Amino acid sequence: MHELSIAQSIVDIVLQHLPREEGVSVRSVRLTLGAMAGVVPDSLEFCFGAITEGTPLQGALLEIEHVPLRAHCNDCGGDTDIEPTLFACAACGSRSLTILSGREMQVRDIEVEENEGVR
Amino acid sequence: MSVITIERKVLEKNDELARQNRALLERHGIFAINVVSSPGAGKTSLLERTLEHLAGKLAVAVIEGDVQTDFDAQRIAKYNVPAVQIVTAGGCHLEANLVHDALGNIDLPHISLLIIENVGNLVCPSNYDLGEAMKVVVASTTEGDDKPLKYPAMFRNSSVLIINKIDLLPYVNCSIETLRANALRINPSLAVFETSCTTGAGIPAWCDWLLARTAAGKI
Numbered sequence: 563m564h565e566l567s568i569a570q571s572i573v574d575i576v577l578q579h580l581p582r583e584e585g586v587s588v589r590s591v592r593l594t595l596g597a598m599a600g601v602v603p604d605s606l607e608f609c610f611g612a613i614t615e616g617t618p619l620q621g622a623l624l625e626i627e628h629v630p631l632r633a634h635c636n637d638c639g640g641d642t643d644i645e646p647t648l649f650a651c652a653a654c655g656s657r658s659l660t661i662l663s664g665r666e667m668q669v670r671d672i673e674v675e676e677n678e679g680v681r
Numbered sequence: 682m683s684v685i686t687i688e689r690k691v692l693e694k695n696d697e698l699a700r701q702n703r704a705l706l707e708r709h710g711i712f713a714i715n716v717v718s719s720p721g722a723g724k725t726s727l728l729e730r731t732l733e734h735l736a737g738k739l740a741v742a743v744i745e746g747d748v749q750t751d752f753d754a755q756r757i758a759k760y761n762v763p764a765v766q767i768v769t770a771g772g773c774h775l776e777a778n779l780v781h782d783a784l785g786n787i788d789l790p791h792i793s794l795l796i797i798e799n800v801g802n803l804v805c806p807s808n809y810d811l812g813e814a815m816k817v818v819v820a821s822t823t824e825g826d827d828k829p830l831k832y833p834a835m836f837r838n839s840s841v842l843i844i845n846k847i848d849l850l851p852y853v854n855c856s857i858e859t860l861r862a863n864a865l866r867i868n869p870s871l872a873v874f875e876t877s878c879t880t881g882a883g884i885p886a887w888c889d890w891l892l893a894r895t896a897a898g899k900i
């Protein structure tokens with residue numbers, strides 16, 4: 563269960579980017595997550611909810627953008643989405659692949675709100 | 682409501698520390714491997730056999746990752762090599778900062794090979810670069826032959842597969858050919874060794890491979 567430690571890293575990164583004013587709260591955090599990033603989205607969402615309580619991220623929505631595992635085939639030259647458990651070119655079945663995407667885990671952006679009455 | 686662009690890798694802090702570890706190890710000419718597997722596949726047994734076989738041939742140091750106990754470090758202590766224990770206190774994987782601290786307790790100029798035993802887990806450690814030269818994944822015959830398909834990220838990110846407990850092949854439902862084929866399907870460039878830590882079969886071939894990759898000058 564490394565989702566807890568990943569959720570903590572996400573929160574740390576977001577806090578570093580928050581404006582310093584009082585009363586700023588985060589509405590949503592957009593995250594890209596590769597199919598082969600080794601993260602279970604449900605547990606990540608659960609951990610994120612749990613550790614953001616009492617922080618400016620409390621109640622924020624974790625918006626996960628899933629990135630498929632995609633590879634360039636060194637045999638037929640095509641780029642296709644790959645089923646992680648098959649690991650073969652979807653066009654010709656070759657296993658000689660160069661991975662193009664699917665391992666990413668990146669905080670894209672956040673939506674913040676200045677709370678009523680503070681400013 | 683406003684949008685703030687961030688565009689940062691979630692694990693960038695770990696990746697940066699791993700880069701520092703890798704640079705430090707390379708500066709000292711140390712070949713470092715990160716040994717991963719499910720719990721009980723035989724990582725510590727493989728270390729013991731490897732240390733036995735390399736005694737007098739290579740200056741080895743060990744970093745032992747464990748969730749709770751130092752039992753594995755005690756097993757390694759017998760072999761008279763520098764060993765540092767990291768207890769992750771429930772954490773399911775080692776992170777680069779823990780290895781960074783452990784490296785501070787090792788006499789690096791006198792070491793040629795560093796073996797890191799990761800926490801028993803085939804999911805989480807694949808995300809965390811420690812600064813090793815390569816990952817070595819241990820799969821034992823008692824786990825069946827479909828492990829690579831269930832944990833493709835780990836097999837894809839490893840450079841070596843050790844198929845351990847081959848002495849048990851007559852008793853378990855595992856085809857070594859299928860295991861091999863499944864692993865090579867995920868990662869055609871895997872170097873594969875078959876071992877038994879009980880009988881010692883396959884250990885010399887594995888150790889010769891290690892010796893060939895290690896600057897042997899520091900014994």
Ligand SMILES: Nc1nc2c(ncn2[C@@H]2O[C@H](COP(=O)(O)OP(=O)(O)O)[C@@H](O)[C@H]2O)c(=O)[nH]1
Nearest residue numbers: 720721722723724725726845846847877878879
């Ligand atoms: N029969 C057999 N048992 C093994 C072999 N390698 C390890 N074991 C046993 O498997 C159990 C777990 O081994 P250990 O090295 O502690 O695994 P680790 O959790 O991956 O470090 C121990 O009881 C070992 O004695 C092997 O090659 N054959």
Ligand SMILES: [Mg+2]
Nearest residue numbers: 724725753798
């Ligand atoms: Mg062990």
Ligand SMILES: [Zn+2]
Nearest residue numbers: 635638651654
């Ligand atoms: Zn193809």
